[in-house]
Amino acid sequence: MTHKHTNNLIHESSPYLLQHAHNPVHWEAWSQELMARAKKENKLVLVSIGYAACHWCHVMEHECFEDETVAGVMNEHFICIxxxxxxxxDIDHIYMDALQMMTGSxxxxxxxxxxPDGKPFWGATYVKKQDWMTVLQQLADLYKNEQKKVIEYAENLAEGIRTINLVEKKEGAPVFSMAQLDEAIVQWSSYFDTFLGGHKRAPKFMMPCNIDFLLHYATIRNDQAIKDYVNVTLTRMANGGIFDHVGGGFSRYAVDTKWHVPHFEKMLYDNGQMVSLYAKAFAATKNNLYKKTxxxxxxxxxxxxxxxxxGFYSSLDADSLNTENKLEEGAYYVWTVSELENLLGDDFKIFKDYYNIxxxxxxxxGNYVLIKDVPDLEIAARHSLTIEELNATIEACxxxxxxxxxxRNRPRLDDKILTSWNGLMLKGxxxxxxxxxxxxxxxxxxxxxxxxxxHLTTEEGGLFHNHKNGTSSINGFLEDYASVIDALFALYEVTFDENWLLKAKELxxxxxxxxxxxxxxxxxxxAKSDAFVIRRTLEVADNVxxxxxxxxxxxxxxxxKLFPKEGYDDLAQQMLLNVQENFTKNAQGYANWLHLVLYYQQNFYEIAIVGNESGVKAKELNAHYLPQTLVAGSNKPTNDxxxxxxxxxxxxxxxxICQDGSCKxxxxxxxxxxxxxxxxxxx
Incomplete structure (x- = not known):
């Protein structure tokens, strides 16, 4: 296929960047050399950030970046990245903070x-074609005519970007108490939607680390109200349209309050975490819906x-080609009544009740997204079926x-492999x-x-961030190391293969x-040896x-706990002390940190299993949900x-059963x- 335009993104491996390789915009990929060129030419830089599964990214590309007139304005006044x-x-963190400071969203x-040095002074998300051209021309004129004013604003904004990410080292403070934690959960619970699950808002994001912590907390505190909320949320999500009942897997979020209509993109990071969450919930409740999920x-x-x-790829797009050969969000996943009637025949009546057609x-x-909200027993009774007969019918459908x-035409695949997301899937x-x-x-x-x-490790013993077509090009970020270390340690706990543990320690x-x-x-x-823009970020707030x-x-x-002489626990406790002042007002934004409060304030056990049957006993023990434990073991007479x-x-x-190495x-x-x-x- 021949293309009228080709820019320098053609040399990249990212599917998202390659989607833009034939825009008339003179796009470049981010590099230090490019920023040096911008400084030398004293030319403004336009940075546009997105990802392959992003619906509105595709819309703006079609309306703006594929348009030759728009591209002419962009190419004349900006180095376009x-x-x-x-x-x-790392770059997304900086400019997202900047955008939120400038616009509030x-x-x-x-x-x-x-x-030219990368300090931002204007930002927006999706912008319509004419507005985009107008504002870009205005910004170019402003920089030409009032450069000093623009530079002053950008410098002040850059200082704000640095300041909001400062974290003060807190020494000597006590660890957040259980009374404080209980109060923080009370405040957080005012946002709970106890009928539909999640928070009382739309859109609804799944937030697996939040539910994971609440499951842990409810178990430790024997808090029935929190247990009920967790189970309502997990049940509603698994039964909702946000879960793909035909092919499995979760979409990124629901646009409504009842988890019905998803933003249809499917991300590896969501699904890896949801596997972990539902597996733990199954262990805690023995609810077969969670196992099936x-x-x-x-x-x-x-x-x-x-x-x-x-390795695991990154995502499936929200959009796919419809019957008219046009990209449409959700086209791959939705059904019409006539389609379902023709395909399912006599079973349509049961399926219609079961999934709310x-x-x-x-x-x-006229399109339907499958959603279940009535118990199986009730559906079976309506149609004079046993539960077994109902389940067999639904599975056949x-x-x-x-x-x-x-x-059908499949959604586009983002086939780059990211180390951090693979770590999350490995843990799942x-x-x-x-x-x-x-x-x-x-x-x-x-x-x-x-x-x-x-395939993702460097010669120096570190990690790469990405992998595509057999090569990796970006040094690993902290998220890559953290998720892989966490997953390797978990793999050690279920295998007692010390190679996994020693590799986790090495990383x-x-x-x-x-x-x-x-x-x-x-x-x-x-990493301290890698280049950065404006600041070297400290990522502390938990999110999706x-x-x-x-x-x-x-x-x-x-x-x-397994290497007590290394001082690792001292580092962990100091990290907790540094961020815990945020917990009282915003517990939901620090949910993964809150596990540590329970680790420190409640009994935490190391369980050691040593002997010929260590693997068998560990497997039996590991089936239980025991969030205040870790498991180590060996079938060898000598151990390091x-x-x-x-x-x-x-x-x-x-x-x-041991605590800090002291065993009963x-x-x-x-x-x-x-x-x-x-x-x-x-x-």
Missing amino acids: KIDREERP GGWPLNVVTL VEETISFVTEELMAPNH NDYGHWEH KVILKNERDK LVDAYRYLQNDAYLDLAVKNANFILN LDFCITNFYDEGSALFFFT IPASNSIMAHCLFKIG LLLLQNRFVEQATPIY LPVNTIEETLLQVSTISED
């Missing part, structure tokens, strides 16, 4: 105009997002729909194996872990050397993905880990172990 936010989260596409989500990921080398399930233009849907697979006891999930986890270590030590900031006692998002620093604190805490030394006994496999007398059964490891707070 396109950035895939998933490849360069954020989102993608994220467009900023900066000075885990199984169907992993099925989706392996079918749609897994590379032949067992009615006003409740209608989206727009879903197979028919899946086969039909496979004939480990948790799925741990709590569902399916050996296939462990096999897949080991293959993915080997892919990461064989942890690499981070301490290359990312740790003595001034804040936190970790920079970028937990903050890289909060995951690092978890890793330091747990690995520190302090916790396991001198514990091997011939013809026996004792289990030791051993027990021999899982029942005795569970009795000692009470997960209910005593106060």
